[in-house]
Every structure is written in structure tokens, then in C-alpha cells.
Amino acid sequence: MSRVVELKRKPPKSVCPMCKRPTVSAYRPFCSPRCKDEDMRRWLEGGYRIPTSEAPEGEEEGA
Numbered sequence: 001m002s003r004v005v006e007l008k009r010k011p012p013k014s015v016c017p018m019c020k021r022p023t024v025s026a027y028r029p030f031c032s033p034r035c036k037d038e039d040m041r042r043w044l045e046g047g048y049r050i051p052t053s054e055a056p057e058g059e060e061e062g063a
């Protein structure tokens with residue numbers, strides 16, 4: 001059950017949220033301009049969708 005992994009590998013200070021590779025200071029918090037661009041894409045796409053507490057159609061409130 002207990003695997004010793006952290007002993008061999010030092011925990012990285014920060015990793016790219018996109019590909020989990022070590023962060024490059026020049027592209028923090030990413031490892032490359034590619035990942036940075038990809039993140040921007042996601043952010044833009046996700047930005048349009050604002051999660052609301054209201055039900056989309058109110059089907060659950062069919063009391």
C-alpha cells in the first residue's frame with residue numbers, strides 16, 4: 001500500500017498545470033509558451049460559461 005516515491009524524487013516547486021512538467025521560469029507557471037497558450041484557450045472558453053446555482057431547466061423542481 002505504501003509506495004515510497006517521494007524519497008527518490010524531490011517534490012518539484014511547481015509544475016506545469018498542463019503537462020505536469022517542471023515549470024520554466026520564463027513561462028511560469030507553465031513549461032512552455034505552448035502550454036501557456038493552451039491554458040489561455042481553456043480560460044477563454046471556460047470564461048464564457050459561468051456556473052450558476054440556478055437549474056438550467058428546473059426539472060428537479062417538479063414538485
Ligand SMILES: [Zn+2]
Nearest residue numbers: 016019031035
Ligand atoms: Zn507544459
